[in-house]
Amino acid sequence: MNEVIAILALLVVSVRATCTPSPTNICVTLDFFDGETGYYYLDTGNGPKGPSPTIQAYIGQTITFDQTDESNWYHPIGFAYEPDGAHGSDWGGAELAEVERADELQYKINSNNPTCADAGDTGLDCYEPEFFYPRSEWLTKEYKAELTITQEVANDSFGGVIYYFCHIHSKMSGKIEIYANDNLTNRVSGQGAEKTLYTTSQPDEFDSKCGTTAISPFKNGGVKACNVQFFPGTHDTDFEQCLQAIDCQMHWDMYGTTTANYASKIQTFMQQMIPHHQNAVNMAKLLLKQSTQAEIDAVEDLEDVLKSIINVQNFQVHYFRNNLNPDNKLLISSDSKPSHFESSDCECESSSAPKFHVFRIMQTIMIAWFGGALLL
Numbered sequence: 001m002n003e004v005i006a007i008l009a010l011l012v013v014s015v016r017a018t019c020t021p022s023p024t025n026i027c028v029t030l031d032f033f034d035g036e037t038g039y040y041y042l043d044t045g046n047g048p049k050g051p052s053p054t055i056q057a058y059i060g061q062t063i064t065f066d067q068t069d070e071s072n073w074y075h076p077i078g079f080a081y082e083p084d085g086a087h088g089s090d091w092g093g094a095e096l097a098e099v100e101r102a103d104e105l106q107y108k109i110n111s112n113n114p115t116c117a118d119a120g121d122t123g124l125d126c127y128e129p130e131f132f133y134p135r136s137e138w139l140t141k142e143y144k145a146e147l148t149i150t151q152e153v154a155n156d157s158f159g160g161v162i163y164y165f166c167h168i169h170s171k172m173s174g175k176i177e178i179y180a181n182d183n184l185t186n187r188v189s190g191q192g193a194e195k196t197l198y199t200t201s202q203p204d205e206f207d208s209k210c211g212t213t214a215i216s217p218f219k220n221g222g223v224k225a226c227n228v229q230f231f232p233g234t235h236d237t238d239f240e241q242c243l244q245a246i247d248c249q250m251h252w253d254m255y256g257t258t259t260a261n262y263a264s265k266i267q268t269f270m271q272q273m274i275p276h277h278q279n280a281v282n283m284a285k286l287l288l289k290q291s292t293q294a295e296i297d298a299v300e301d302l303e304d305v306l307k308s309i310i311n312v313q314n315f316q317v318h319y320f321r322n323n324l325n326p327d328n329k330l331l332i333s334s335d336s337k338p339s340h341f342e343s344s345d346c347e348c349e350s351s352s353a354p355k356f357h358v359f360r361i362m363q364t365i366m367i368a369w370f371g372g373a374l375l376l
Helices: 002-015 124-130 151-156 205-210 238-256 265-290 293-297 302-327 362-373
Strands: 025-031 039-043 055-058 062-066 077-080 105-109 143-148 161-166 174-179
Touching (some): 105 124
Antiparallel strands (some): 105 143, 161 174
16 A cells, blocks of 8 residues: 555656745745754745745735645644744743634645644644655645735734744744735834744754754864764765764763653653654755765665654654753753763774774664654
8 A cells, every 4th residue: 555655646746736936826845954854945936045034925915835845744834923833932832822713824735625624714733634644645735825914913913023833843933024015115013022033053064064953063073072983984985974973963962961860761761862863863864965866766765764754753852852841851962071982082084993882773763763653
């Protein structure tokens, strides 16, 4: 059955509708090399802008956000009056008010209003669950969200701004500025001051080369470089140097972000799994970044597996953070080197022998999580 779905998905992808961008038909894509989960790019007719660009709208205007592009898998778009909407203002925070009245928002699946039992006023509870489907199955349909800027939306905004966000992953918000008319010269005031939106993270040269997020401090010679080598070889290629930094980050943070002498097995598990999952996500990004499409396509289902690791395990990281943070157990990566690491300078680039034995159970755990998560 899964093979049939995969074949069908390939056929559908080859003929699915192409999004034609305009100010009222925004083509939504996502670059998951930007930031931990990736950020939205929005094309209103002048090419994709991003990450998380600010766009303008006016009262009475209806805008379609077309999520047909395959990069939107696991990233159903939503709209709220504060950044991150349903995710709250911090990890594990209370949900914030969303744009969700019947005349304001309508989700579409294959150009039709969803008709599942939980469709409600907007169809969100039919739309969002399908983004958890396996990628090959999700690709067989087209997904869009129609947002209408009513007077009520303008009145409920803060400083004339509402926010788009991802319903599955946090920290992906961007602004929609609301104006009184199509001249876009008089922004409405709403019910109070505009809310503060966090800035997008920008990868430095090393992370850009690796396709990763926040591993630069852990590279050889970096401020958090490990004095151990995590796999054999000379480490004289970009791929090896990136992989060394990825593995260093996991080991550094599994030690530094775990509470000593645990009080809760569950919390310890979650603290350990966050850097473990980040390792898997960064490894998948690295392979996608430094491999050609032909190399990826040559291995059956590899692209699905890599993108599943990125999206599913990032979602699980957010789940862990949401559980840990309210109890002040979401710890920040320490600047202090773990005490069991060597104190001498690393000689990783010249040594071909591993200095530290790593138990490679990652593949087994990832497969288990990957298979289970897709049943959500």
